[in-house]
Amino acid sequence: MDFFEQLGPAALGSRLRRLSEQVTGQAADVYRLYGLAFEPRWFPVFYAVAAEPGLHVGEIAERIGQTHAAVSQVLKELVKQALVQVQRGEADQRRSIVTLTEKGAAIWPVLQQQTQDVRQATEQLLTETRHNLWLALEETEYALSRQSLAKRVKAIRNQRIRAAVDILDFQPEYQPDFKQLNVEWIETYFRVEEADLKALDHPQEYILARGGHILLARYQGRIVGTCALIPMDATTYELAKMAVSPLVQGLGIGRLLGDAAIAKARALGASRLYLESNTRLTPALNLYHQLGFRKTVAAPPSPYERCNIQMELPLLA
Amino acid sequence: MDFFEQLGPAALGSRLRRLSEQVTGQAADVYRLYGLAFEPRWFPVFYAVAAEPGLHVGEIAERIGQTHAAVSQVLKELVKQALVQVQRGEADQRRSIVTLTEKGAAIWPVLQQQTQDVRQATEQLLTETRHNLWLALEETEYALSRQSLAKRVKAIRNQRIRAAVDILDFQPEYQPDFKQLNVEWIETYFRVEEADLKALDHPQEYILARGGHILLARYQGRIVGTCALIPMDATTYELAKMAVSPLVQGLGIGRLLGDAAIAKARALGASRLYLESNTRLTPALNLYHQLGFRKTVAAPPSPYERCNIQMELPLLA
């Protein structure tokens, strides 16, 4: 029990299961109290059939919120107990139409009375508590249907990770990371070209010395992402060398780098950002679109073979 | 879903189970998110071992609130995954001492981080709801541990049944019921004696004509209980012929008859009630004690062989 306290709500699933077992276990005692040879798990199916005789398996399943397989299995037992009978559907031969037998009809009033009593007892139990379990279940189910636990966890994780990411300016010791991260993604999709190697091996000469800038994302002491701003003309920079390690992709680190690059370009007085990419790189294009980039109509020729799309972002003062 | 609305909290068990399944199902997605080949049901065991290496199976079971069998099964899988290792206990050869392997130790930080994230997500989820599920579970478990559902249902059922019981004065047409109910219980424990038959066959002559009274309990149109007041002297009545049908025993009908008989004796101006019984009839003696009867010190001789205890109740004005 201590364990649950420690873990808190992370153990929610187990805890729900335990209470469920406790409750259904006690339900068996209740049936014994009323002298019924009746198992708790039969109850929903039997109840549905008694309330609406002539339902078929699928309809019962829908009404009680279980699968047809579960209904089918319970029916098999109920038939063996001679509490219900099953006939083929007249119009539709696939259907199994279920009705109560005489024996079933005989125990129905007892069961109804018992249901009443259980309902009263449960309602009384729930009013004893400050937090109403029934309503809490309803609300929690709804909240989970709106956004799954996995999605919620993912959001929190991404937030945590992003908060732990630094954006750094280039330093010579980062050149190997800068190269490795870029080569890694290029090789995954394309071939590394001559123009790539020049810039990646000698960023100082080919990017910084020409008035460009390189930004790096650091997470847990490791460089996990890069991007560069390369001057094209007096008021335009190219956003290039955008790479994020596959180990941390999907966490929003690209977005952080993009935001930082745009801020940097603004600080440098640029009025426009430009970039080249490939339509195969869907996640990247999504990111660029999110950042505000739109497809360029008249595009200058690119030195890279792999580029088949150009985008730009006007930086309004 | 409609069905649940209709049945209300009677379907609590099923509902709990469903949410539990939903939550644990989504937990699997969460592990996938963190790139862990890890099943949700391993979690409690692994967590316990990581937090306290060197625990043995029984201790783990106790910490996580499951059975040793469950722990044993999960451990088998964890060993197959090379996440933990099991050794015989040194001092106690029966024990299986569990520790993390290198691989297990390697994923532990990831799992810890993940637990943190899940906890945050769950806490956030719970704050979205007006009724807190976690607290509701706690309170409900506590309430159920204080008094089981079966006991609660029984209390409500007894209350309902008692409210539907009438206490009637004797009428000649009730003589067969009067006799049958008394013979039934006498034969269960003893033999029917000559003195019994006289009074049961001719209550008018042997009880009513001598200034006695007979009370009957009617439930659902049937006579289900009897008792009689038989004058002993000017101020004392004997409480006798107390019988309740086995079909409705334990519902408090005896208590209703007893209360009615005492009220009647008071109305008749009696100052004392007296009765004879047998120590084998524990439930009856309990009832008499509840009604206020205490063992008589000096007892007159009884015409019935089966009587080995006498009790009396002073009726203070």
Added chain:
DNA sequence: TGTATATTTGTAAGTACTTACGTAAATTAC
């Protein structure tokens, strides 16, 4: 009117636990 597709159901196997039971080791009783 035949064929592809969908619906309805039953059966099998899986899930995440439990209870029941058997065996071996340790402890207690005498």
Added chain:
DNA sequence: GTAATTTACGTAAGTACTTACAAATATACA
């Protein structure tokens, strides 16, 4: 010091469902 009891744990089978699959029938459409 041996016998009886208790403890520790593994295995098997059960529970109340699920998902996956298979077979039969019904419907849609060309």
